[in-house]
Amino acid sequence: MSVFNKSNKIIITCNKWLAPALRNEVIALGFDVDRVFQTGVELTGTVKDCIRLNLNLRCASQVMYALKTFICNDPNELHRNLVQIPWETMIQPDGYFSVISNVFHPTISTNLFANLRVKDAIVDRMREVTGKRPSTGSELSGAVVYLFWKNDEAEIFLDTSGDSLARHGYRKLPGKAPMLEALAAATILSTKWDRFTPFINPMCGSGTLAIEAALIATKSTPGLFRNNYAFMHLIGYDPSVYEKEKSVIEDQVRPLPSIKIIASDLSKEAIKVAKINAAVAGVEDLIDFQVCDFESTVLPTNMEGAIVMFNPEYGERLGEEIELEKTYARMGDFLKNKCKGSTGYIFTGNLELAKKIRLKPSRRIEFLNAKIDCRLLEYEMYAGTKRVDKAAL
Numbered sequence: 001m002s003v004f005n006k007s008n009k010i011i012i013t014c015n016k017w018l019a020p021a022l023r024n025e026v027i028a029l030g031f032d033v034d035r036v037f038q039t040g041v042e043l044t045g046t047v048k049d050c051i052r053l054n055l056n057l058r059c060a061s062q063v064m065y066a067l068k069t070f071i072c073n074d075p076n077e078l079h080r081n082l083v084q085i086p087w088e089t090m091i092q093p094d095g096y097f098s099v100i101s102n103v104f105h106p107t108i109s110t111n112l113f114a115n116l117r118v119k120d121a122i123v124d125r126m127r128e129v130t131g132k133r134p135s136t137g138s139e140l141s142g143a144v145v146y147l148f149w150k151n152d153e154a155e156i157f158l159d160t161s162g163d164s165l166a167r168h169g170y171r172k173l174p175g176k177a178p179m180l181e182a183l184a185a186a187t188i189l190s191t192k193w194d195r196f197t198p199f200i201n202p203m204c205g206s207g208t209l210a211i212e213a214a215l216i217a218t219k220s221t222p223g224l225f226r227n228n229y230a231f232m233h234l235i236g237y238d239p240s241v242y243e244k245e246k247s248v249i250e251d252q253v254r255p256l257p258s259i260k261i262i263a264s265d266l267s268k269e270a271i272k273v274a275k276i277n278a279a280v281a282g283v284e285d286l287i288d289f290q291v292c293d294f295e296s297t298v299l300p301t302n303m304e305g306a307i308v309m310f311n312p313e314y315g316e317r318l319g320e321e322i323e324l325e326k327t328y329a330r331m332g333d334f335l336k337n338k339c340k341g342s343t344g345y346i347f348t349g350n351l352e353l354a355k356k357i358r359l360k361p362s363r364r365i366e367f368l369n370a371k372i373d374c375r376l377l378e379y380e381m382y383a384g385t386k387r388v389d390k391a392a393l
Contacts, residue, residue, distance in 0.1 A: 002236035003090060003158065004047045009066035011157065013040040014059050014182065015166065016368040021186040022059040029056055047231055048241060050160040054231065055223025055245050058185035058216070060165045064146055064157040072154035074107045075117045078147075082121035082156060086129075090158065090234050093132035096142035097122065097233075100159065104150040118147050118156075144230040162230035168215075169225030170281035173273045174206060179311055179347075181222075183369060184212045187376050188309070190365050192343050197305035198260040200342075202294030202334070207274025207287070209309055210263035214283035217256055221249045225281070256286065264290040264297040295334050304383065306342040308335060314349040314372065325356045332357035341383040349374040 014022045016039050023036050026043060029052065035042040040061075045053075050063045057063075070081045091097050099115040099122075108114050119136050122145065127133045144159035166182035188209065193199060195217040201210040215221075223246065231237060265271050271289050278284040290297055300306065310331055315321035328346075335344040336359065348354050349372035363378040 002047075003065060003067075003234065004236045004238070004241075007044055007046055009034075010043050010045050010050060010053075011040055011064040011066065012043070012053065012057065013061045013064065014186075015039070015061065015180070017366050018059045018182060018186045021189045022057065024189065025057050025059055026053070029053070047158065047160055047234065047236075051229075051231055051242055052245050054161055054165065054229050055249055056221045057165060058168070058212075058222060059182050059189070060161075061182065062146070062159050062161045062164065064159055067156045067158060069153065069155045071152050072105075072149060073152055075113070078114070078117050078149070078154060079121045079124075081154070082118060083125045085121075085125070085156070087122045087125050088129045090236075091122065091126070091134055091143050092233070092235060093126055093130040093134060095134045095233060097134055097136055097145060098138060098140055098142065099136070099145045099147065100140075101147035101149070103147065105152075108149070114147060114149065118145060140230065141228065142230070143233040158230070158234065160229065160231040160234075162228065165222060168212075168222040168281075170211065171206070171208065171277050172280055173276055176205060176270070178206045179208045179369065181208060181212060183367065184208045185216065187345070187347055187365075187367065188213055188216060190376060191307055191309070191345055191378070193307040194305065196256075196259065197307065198262065198300045198303070198342075200262045200264075200297065200299065200306060200308045200339075201310075202264050202297050202308070203310055203312055204263035204265045204274055204289075205270050205311070207263055207270075207277050207289075209311060210261055210274070210287050211278050211281050211283055214259075214261050214278070214286045215281060217259055217261070218283065218286070219252045219254050220282070221252075223249050224253075259286060260288070260300050261286055262288045262290065262297060262299070264292050264294055266291070266293050295330060295338075299338060302341075303339055303381075304341040306339070307345065308339050308342050308381075309345045309347070311347045315353060321350070321353065324350075324353055328353045328356035329358060332359045335359065335379055335381055339381045342381050344379040344381055346377045346379070347374060348377065351375065 103114045140162040146157040146159040168181040199213040315324040361377040365376040
């Protein structure tokens with residue numbers, strides 16, 4: 001039976017701490033989640049289901065379809081197990097495939113050696129059964145096989161994504177220290193934004209947060225910006241299934257001409273880059289770009305329910321950190337004095353600097369930016385005095 005119609009375990013990976021947002025995305029698509037772990041979620045489905053997941057998910061990295069789990073104690077045992085899998089029913093005999101892996105076993109000193117043993121097993125099987133052998137390489141442009149091997153347990157998957165889904169495909173100019181698109185989407189999805197009230201992103205840099213906000217609000221999914229996935233290179237792939245799913249995500253895009261998304265930055269070059277990226281994403285007309293210091297950002301008259309989101313620098317050297325103390329204090333003053341009625345968010349990897357904001361966060365949401373432990377700090381900026389219901393005390 002084709003993997004496109006056979007149900008099996010699916011693992012969707014993501015960057016550390018994005019799993020809660022990813023879980024909500026998967027459930028919103030109508031799937032049941034079997035398990036949530038720190039770097040992904042597990043569910044059950046077919047490769048046909050993987051097509052839908054690949055086109056819709058904002059927070060994911062890879063969508064993996066499981067083939068086999070087995071006990072493995074050395075590279076030879078790995079080869080013996082993998083050569084038994086009917087690769088000729090999944091990979092074209094004269095096609096192309098690549099192998100990626102994560103291996104934690106004392107007999108393997110480098111993942112490249114494990115990749116080679118996987119390639120050998122697939123080629124040996126294909127040559128024996130079909131008399132032909134597919135070509136292989138490091139480019140993730142064809143079929144992709146993924147090996148996870150830890151201690152004495154190994155699992156082999158079809159990676160149905162290929163290149164990472166975490167990069168959404170519209171960012172042609174990254175700018176200085178850009179936030180990964182999947183991380184930006186996850187932070188926005190973790191806020192209280194209703195997708196209709198204003199979204200303000202001072203100190204916007206290359207514009208990733210503002211662009212992701214516009215894409216989320218208009219229901220524009222990452223599948224709109226990509227036309228090659230690893231599932232397209234598997235035997236049994238039906239282009240009409242993909243085209244149908246592509247039509248669905250195209251039809252669900254909603255125009256929101258009245259939405260107010262503001263992105264400001266002191267750097268003219270940063271705003272130039274942000275505009276280019278927004279144009280590629282098709283949302284330039286939805287974003288009000290402003291060149292100014294963040295305190296001079298022109299805000300909507302009514303800030304009730306608005307979201308104000310900062311992603312400031314964290315400071316890596318002493319001189320930078322001292323200067324940033326003033327910036328963090330100014331951010332706190334800006335939220336307190338100019339953003340009444342809104343909910344403010346500051347994403348930072350420096351919790352010492354965060355103390356300079358001088359506001360008490362209502363929530364602290366954990367994230368990881370590259371290898372930096374970060375927090376998304378939430379601040380409720382009440383329009384008046386916060387009322388306390390004494391009867392409820």
